[in-house]
Amino acid sequence: MDFELGEELVALRDIARDLLAQRWKAESARRALDAPPSRMPGELWAELAEMGWFGAGCSEAGGGSGLGVIAAALLAEEAGRALLPGAMTSTLAGAVALDRNGGAALKAELLPQIIAGSLPVTLAVEEPNGTWGPDSVEVAAQAGAGGLKLSGRKIFVADGSSAGLFLVAARVGDDVRLLPVEAGAGGVEVVPMQRIDAQDIVELRLDGVQVGVERMLPDAGAAHDAYAVWTVLVAADLLGSAGAALAMTTAYAKERVQFGRPIGSFQAVSHRLADVQVNVEIGRSLLYAACLALDERRGDAGALVAAAKAFIGETAVDAAEAAVQLHGGIGYTWELDVHLHLRRARANAVTAGDAGWHRETVARHMAHCYA
Amino acid sequence: MDLKFSAAEEAYRLRCREWIAANAHHAAAVAKAADPVQAARDWQRRLWEAGYVGLAWPKAYGGQDATLTQQVIVSEEMARAKLPPLINTIGLSILGPTLVLHGTEAQRRRFLPRILSGEELWCQGFSEPGAGSDLASLTTRAVLEGDDFVVTGQKLWTSLGPIADWCFLLVRTDPSAPKREGISYLLCRMDTPGISVRPLRNAGGGVHFSEVFFDSVRIPREHLVGELHGGWKIARSTLDHERSGLSGVISLEGSLERLWRQAAAGGEIADAVARQQAAQYWIELEGLRYLGFRALSDQLAGRQPGASASVGKLFAAKLRQKIARAALDNAGPYACLTKKSPHVVGKGRLVAGYFDSLGYSIGGGTSEIMHNVIAERVLGLPRSSGEA
Ligand SMILES: Cc1cc2nc3c(=O)[nH]c(=O)nc-3n(C[C@H](O)[C@H](O)[C@H](O)COP(=O)(O)OP(=O)(O)OC[C@H]3O[C@@H](n4cnc5c(N)ncnc54)[C@H](O)[C@@H]3O)c2cc1C
Numbered sequence: 001m002d003f004e005l006g007e008e009l010v011a012l013r014d015i016a017r018d019l020l021a022q023r024w025k026a027e028s029a030r031r032a033l034d035a036p037p038s039r040m041p042g043e044l045w046a047e048l049a050e051m052g053w054f055g056a057g058c059s060e061a062g063g064g065s066g067l068g069v070i071a072a073a074l075l076a077e078e079a080g081r082a083l084l085p086g087a088m089t090s091t092l093a094g095a096v097a098l099d100r101n102g103g104a105a106l107k108a109e110l111l112p113q114i115i116a117g118s119l120p121v122t123l124a125v126e127e128p129n130g131t132w133g134p135d136s137v138e139v140a141a142q143a144g145a146g147g148l149k150l151s152g153r154k155i156f157v158a159d160g161s162s163a164g165l166f167l168v169a170a171r172v173g174d175d176v177r178l179l180p181v182e183a184g185a186g187g188v189e190v191v192p193m194q195r196i197d198a199q200d201i202v203e204l205r206l207d208g209v210q211v212g213v214e215r216m217l218p219d220a221g222a223a224h225d226a227y228a229v230w231t232v233l234v235a236a237d238l239l240g241s242a243g244a245a246l247a248m249t250t251a252y253a254k255e256r257v258q259f260g261r262p263i264g265s266f267q268a269v270s271h272r273l274a275d276v277q278v279n280v281e282i283g284r285s286l287l288y289a290a291c292l293a294l295d296e297r298r299g300d301a302g303a304l305v306a307a308a309k310a311f312i313g314e315t316a317v318d319a320a321e322a323a324v325q326l327h328g329g330i331g332y333t334w335e336l337d338v339h340l341h342l343r344r345a346r347a348n349a350v351t352a353g354d355a356g357w358h359r360e361t362v363a364r365h366m367a368h369c370y371a
Numbered sequence: 372m373d374l375k376f377s378a379a380e381e382a383y384r385l386r387c388r389e390w391i392a393a394n395a396h397h398a399a400a401v402a403k404a405a406d407p408v409q410a411a412r413d414w415q416r417r418l419w420e421a422g423y424v425g426l427a428w429p430k431a432y433g434g435q436d437a438t439l440t441q442q443v444i445v446s447e448e449m450a451r452a453k454l455p456p457l458i459n460t461i462g463l464s465i466l467g468p469t470l471v472l473h474g475t476e477a478q479r480r481r482f483l484p485r486i487l488s489g490e491e492l493w494c495q496g497f498s499e500p501g502a503g504s505d506l507a508s509l510t511t512r513a514v515l516e517g518d519d520f521v522v523t524g525q526k527l528w529t530s531l532g533p534i535a536d537w538c539f540l541l542v543r544t545d546p547s548a549p550k551r552e553g554i555s556y557l558l559c560r561m562d563t564p565g566i567s568v569r570p571l572r573n574a575g576g577g578v579h580f581s582e583v584f585f586d587s588v589r590i591p592r593e594h595l596v597g598e599l600h601g602g603w604k605i606a607r608s609t610l611d612h613e614r615s616g617l618s619g620v621i622s623l624e625g626s627l628e629r630l631w632r633q634a635a636a637g638g639e640i641a642d643a644v645a646r647q648q649a650a651q652y653w654i655e656l657e658g659l660r661y662l663g664f665r666a667l668s669d670q671l672a673g674r675q676p677g678a679s680a681s682v683g684k685l686f687a688a689k690l691r692q693k694i695a696r697a698a699l700d701n702a703g704p705y706a707c708l709t710k711k712s713p714h715v716v717g718k719g720r721l722v723a724g725y726f727d728s729l730g731y732s733i734g735g736g737t738s739e740i741m742h743n744v745i746a747e748r749v750l751g752l753p754r755s756s757g758e759a
Binding site: 001002006261262265282367370 | 374
């Protein structure tokens with residue numbers, strides 16, 4: 001047992017933080033609000049592939065770093081901090097899902113392309129039925145002569161306009177399974193959903209899309225596992241956003257003078273920031289625990305993932321709201337980056353399950369433990 | 372980075388579990404013993420002799436030099452068996468680590484093993500009537516006369532004062548220096564002539580803390596910790612240790628489990644508000660647990676707890692209060708009956724737990740001061756006022 005980030009992980013995080021700060025300016029995220037959606041520039045995408053980041057969460061056998069889900073989470077955290085378009089995080093989640101749950105042939109075909117950056121991938125799970133997650137999937141694959149046939153709608157599919165491959169959750173018999181669907185396949189239509197943070201979120205319409213049975217991810221738990229990985233990466237993105245909002249506001253509170261003193265010397269200001277710091281540290285502890293629990297396939301992994309997402313989602317919204325308030329008038333302007341974090345935090349807090357939904361998962365775990 | 376337990380570690384867990392199963396009846400007997408203090412000391416000694424006290428401390432002083440994993444295993448097994456906290460917690464969690472860092476070799480050999488065995492119980496003489504949050508303004512005086520310090524003044528809120536054998540205290544040795552530069556850190560036997568202890572009843576009705584009066588009390592110079600006038604720096608490291616650690620998580624686990632069972636038995640758990648609330652407490656408790664793991668990993672890597680210990684202290688106090696209050700809320704009007712009422716629920720433990728919880732945001736530095744420490748020492752915000 002060892003609960004400290006190892007040297008390699010620390011190095012990965014530091015490099016990511018520096019590189020993204022240089023290559024991606026918040027200004028681009030702001031511009032996208034008037035000209036949606038926010039996409040990753042091709043050059044930057046190629047550079048991330050060059051760094052090997054898309055395989056960060058994959059095993060060495062799968063062509064990845066072998067550092068575990070935690071490595072993908074550290075990258076997702078930096079993406080959130082930098083307000084980077086979501087495509088990297090979606091592709092990280094898709095790659096990890098395939099690596100953990102794909103059949104040998106599918107992995108050999110897809111993982112090298114994904115890791116090389118030539119096949120951006122994303123999960124398509126949610127449907128317009130008012131709830132979240134694989135258990136509520138209604139879209140059902142019909143078995144026919146040509147394999148499985150998919151029809152129906154998926155919503156809130158992240159980075160759908162740029163994805164080359166969708167991992168679609170659908171009912172096959174009694175289980176919810178993951179089916180790979182190419183963006184260019186017949187019967188696939190992508191319709192932008194226009195989210196408040198200008199992220200590339202789409203509705204995926206499937207009309208008789210054909211998928212070979214042999215391409216279905218073989219593990220019956222694949223959809224749930226992939227969703228858990230995706231959830232933890234969204235939580236990591238939220239933690240990065242919370243950290244950025246806190247850092248901006250702390251810096252401002254040291255500089256801005258009123259009544260002859262920096263505003264950070266007023267306890268109404270400093271104590272609110274201290275609370276955000278506490279929540280960021282608790283959230284970080286939950287995030288690391290959830291990642292390790294997934295890597296080790298522990299029995300409490302589902303509850304820890306839910307805990308991390310619920311807690312960090314609320315923390316990130318609190319951090320962004322505190323940032324707006326404690327910057328005063330300037331915090332309420334279009335020019336300042338504060339609202340960019342508020343938008344991202346608000347939107348991601350209700351992506352991959354909101355806090356209340358995740359607390360229900362925790363409550364089921366408690367009922368089981370205290371039975 | 373991993374959360375795994377090796378085969379050897381699982382074997383260690385098994386030994387620990389078996390030992391506890393064979394010995395837990397001694398812990399259960401403490402409360403009913405004719406002399407509960409002596410029984411609690413005996414229990415601590417038994418646990419120490421089995422190798423389950425002082426895990427993080429060096430072997431040379433009676434500790435175990437244990438790994439993070441062993442510490443986690445022992446704390447998990449104690450929680451599982453619902454063992455009560457050890458009587459010498461102040462010595463174990465606050466003074467011990469301070470002496471490991473700042474004590475002389477002679478002091479470590481003299482004091483540390485007796486803290487572990489429970490042979491010498493400790494109390495903390497920091498707060499005074501005029502010096503609480505603003506601890507550095509303390510006025511208890513110590514004058515060096517030959518080889519002795521002569522101490523006169525008053526300490527307040529001294530937990531375990533009535534039963535302690537020794538006290539570690541802060542005194543002013545140089546009244547002309549700036550307030551943080553004239554303080555020294557002393558160790559004093561509680562039966563030294565000139566000391567008198569007056570027990571204080573706390574808000575919950577129990578006797579927990581006390582006033583301690585010093586009237587020309589002679590303390591040998593060899594009981595000075597660190598440099599003369601150099602006590603403030605050491606006190607701060609003491610306070611960081613006081614605020615860190617895993618110990619809080621164990622008792623919180625018990626409170627949360629009781630809250631859940633109570634709400635499940637009463638049917639409240641079917642209600643979304645109660646269920647969501649309990650789930651939120653579980654989430655916060657796990658956050659605190661893994662924050663503790665991070666802090667312990669840090670300490671094993673040779674770094675001291677520092678200001679970040681305040682993060683856990685602040686969060687834990689609030690969580691404890693929320694759980695205690697929810698337990699009262701769930702029990703409705705029955706929760707407000709005294710132990711003597713024939714209608715009381717939970718033998719009055721809910722009310723006791725509630726009063727107890729309120730002390731956690733005052734003792735060891737108030738929650739307001741924890742906010743100051745985090746704002747100033749962690750975030751680097753400008754000083755407001757008070758400790759940082
Ligand atoms: C259960 C319990 C056990 C204790 N055990 C011990 C012990 O064993 N040994 C020991 O030495 N002491 C002990 N104490 C004392 C404890 O450390 C002090 O009570 C505490 O530090 C606060 O000091 P005070 O009581 O003088 O309150 P004050 O310092 O007078 O504070 C009163 C209020 O003002 C607030 N306040 C003060 N300064 C500031 C500031 N700068 N900014 C914002 N708010 C501020 C405080 O947060 C508090 O709410 C114990 C206390 C309790 C409740």
